[in-house]
Amino acid sequence: MSAAKSNLERLPRGVQVALWLGLLALVAFPFVGTEFYTQMVTRMMILAIFAMSLDLLQGVTGMVSLGHAAYFGLAGYVLAFVMPQSEAISLWWSLPLAVLASGLAALVIGFFVVRTHGIYFIMVTMAFAQMVFFLFFDNRALGGSDGLYIYFKPTVALGSVTLLDLDNKVTLYYVTLVLLLAVYVFLRRLLWSPFGRALAGIRVNEHRMRAMGFGTFGYKLSAFALAGALAGLAGYLWGVNTGYINPELMGFHMSAHAIMMVILGGMGNFAGAIVGAFTFEYVLHLFKDLPYVGQVHLGKHWQLWMGSFIVLVVMFAPRGVLGIVQAVTSWRKTEPRNDG
């Protein structure tokens, strides 16, 4: 990673205001949107959690993982496995179980991959993720290429009293929103903690960090495992939201999409990951829903539009939306001031 690139860690006033407005919009949305759109925005929020988990690795620590989706999908599979066909199970234990499973998988795989650097790291994360993908894809017992159904939504109850009904799209929406906020707040605190500062140092100059006495392998492995666990949280929610899990959710296309989301918004501050996830999903649906022009169904060729979009962003806006905002605000700062 280029050492001199500075991440937008401290969010400028304008961005903070925009985030608060965004939060308000999210809180209000179910009142104005239909059930279909409510579920769609829930999806976007889940992907935002997934993107934030990757931002911890990629934006903060500088580790570009092409295999992060493995931990996302794995949690969904864990939910599918523990959910019997006859009745629902409790969220209280299934959620921690799924998150733990993803975190543990990330810890084990991380043990092998974190010892590599740069291009190697990219390649081995991809390779291990594909291994996990094929494990599920090739085995009927694990669902095979068709995937698995999640027959019920998990219950959220205290004793015999149901606290929340996750079958209700609006309830699930708000649960997801709360979790999104919790993860965001947690990660922002982490960024400024000793752990977060060390990770940022590792991104900028790992060699110097070691020379100063930091055991960088331990830090990177911890970040990798934590990011995996958080991806698992997102994956669990995805399973609850859609009721269906398949191997594609673990594949490298999904991982690459996550990378794009993080870049699109602006890396290293978690707010960008949220912005990027929403933007990416919105653009993807835009392309897929394109109408016919004459005989040609533009929407069918969404890969062409999506691919071009990705290429253009990388070429012209590599620091994403927040990068553009930062460039604009610093341009404005260098304008001559009237107050002398």
Place this chain on the structure above:
Amino acid sequence: MDFPTFLIQLLNSVQYGLLLFMLAAGLTLIFGIMGVVNLAHGSFYMLGAYLAFAFSTLFGSLTLAIIGGTALAVLFGLALEWLLFRHFYHRDHLDQVLLTFGLIYIFEEMRSLLWGDDVHGVPVPELLRFSIPLTENLSYPVYRLFIAGLCILLAVGLYLLISKTRLGMKIRAGAFNRDMAEALGVNIKLIHAVVFALGVGLAAFAGIIAAPISSVYPNMGSQVLIMCFVVVVIGGIGSVRGALISALLVGLVDTFGKVLLPQVAGMLVYMLMAGVLLWKPEGLFKQ
């Protein structure tokens, strides 16, 4: 396992390994010399396969496909390098990953527009459409031997190019110390273009000659890409010799694994990679 079966699997391993080598050699060179990670490398393989299909439908000749298809692929590689890749050599790996991922989408779509989404077959040339008998019941297709033979020829050619020619020397100099090489009059831009085109050509070549046995279908690039990455990781980035040994190793493990341990066959190669990483985190023959 009796000897004829063993021999067949061995020959299959070598043939598969050599094909992987064609792909991995290009990838490792492009990475070792220009520092670019290219996820779209599998797409070049796919390009070759579809060119083989196009040539065989239009002209009915595999020879023409090999020569013409590789030439077209090389030209395509030169254009791609000049238009796009050369502007990314100094960029972060992250940007390169995304750029090439976007290219995968674009290439898949272009393939869909040009040749549709059906699965196609490419016929084995008449001349090679027979088998060598090994026992009463078993025989080995000559075409597969032909593939291995061609790959060996190319591998030797590559070796000679890199170690014995002036061009090869310039390539190695550029990889070792770019600024110094430039100061000594080596046209680095040209070298980079040549290496890139060579990589694309090798990948497409592999796709062309493999088409008759692997058939031609959408997304065929992704599966071979991951194997290619595993080969390069095990062999060591930048090392062509490493890529060869690693490719043969992967060919052996994968082929024999499928026969001897079918339940874990898919995972064996990755376990091999994990093992190598524990022992040598930068590959077996890191430059």
Place this chain on the structure above:
Amino acid sequence: MADVLLQASGLTKRFGGLAAVDNVSIDLMRDHIHAVIGPNGAGKSTLTNLLSGDLPPTSGRVVIGKQDVTGWAPERIARQGLGRSYQKTNIFLPFSVWDNVFLAAQSRDPQQPWNPLRWLRPAARSAGARQRCSAAIEMAGLQERRDAIAATISHGEQRQLEIAMTLATEPQVLLLDEPLAGMGVAEAERMVALLLRIKKDHAILLVEHDMDAVFTLADSLTVMVNGQVIASGTPDAVRGDATVQAAYLGEEH
């Protein structure tokens, strides 16, 4: 009897058939600056890398205090009390001067990256790190530049920052690799004054090309040529040594 904080004996590093460092022994003592000089390619950088753990020796031993640290990873050696500055400025360019030194100071707090409690407290809360950080910045004379981004300060200030970061980890042994590299006269004088200030309580190995600085600062010298020690002792003794004059000082820049 001087307090020996680092003892290197018989250090050798071979690359293939070539010995970049050949049977070098050095003792570093408290309140004492030991300079290593020699022409380019003499093996000085390799020697520094051997001592810091960046390179494992082919043979020989390194002992810090009473602990044999031969073959240890750089982070373990650093925690054993060794600090190092670099010839090519090796700082955190996008961070402010304060943040650079703070990160160094933070390394002395208990690490435990897996401990969730270390994930939630703000880093700036560590009083110990703050205190180490201010002390190092003051010693290096960078108080005025605390909030400046490291990429924007002058070359001389960046070299001062190098030293500040090395000091903030509170090492006992300092390896200083060409601290005066690329400095003008005024900057060099400031750096020499700084090095004299930090001599107290530290054992310092100084690799330098600037002969004026070396003879001002060094309490003892080692001269290396082609990986081997050709002379060692007080500056006057070394200056007068005929072999040294022929091999090195004679062909001075």
